[in-house]
Amino acid sequence: MRRLFLLLAFVATTALAQTGKPADLQPLPAIPPPPPEIVPFDESLEPQVTIRKRDGDTVEEYRRDGRLYMLKVTPPHGVPYYLVDTQGDGNFARMETLDDRVRVPMWIIKTF
Secondary structure, eight states, X not given: OHHHHHHHHHHHHHHHHTOOOOTXXXXXXXXXXXXXXXXXXXXXXXXXXXXXXETTEEEEEEEETTEEEEEEEEOTTSOOEEEEOSSSSSOOEEESSSOOOOOOOOOOOOOO
16 A cells, blocks of 8 residues: 555656746746945955964864954864953853853744
8 A cells, every 4th residue: 555655746846847847937027226325345354364283283263354252172182162252351251152142032822
């Protein structure tokens, strides 16, 4: 019974796949230009990343406008960690992930 069902399903899918294109197809219209308020891609907004090797560790330095704001340190045998300058004063705090640890409380009010 199972083989018969699989055979019928195979025949049905191949029959559907062999149907041709509909006769009433029309080409898509040309893509309109973006609205004037959309700013084109600005490469200066992207962070500059410098990758260096130090004592076996791989250190990725992230800079924006020439200012260092984050380091990602990947040890050769371990989990990567981040050093982030959250205040902009040059003091880096270690973070295991970039998760800000803010959790929105969620309660079940009613179930149906």
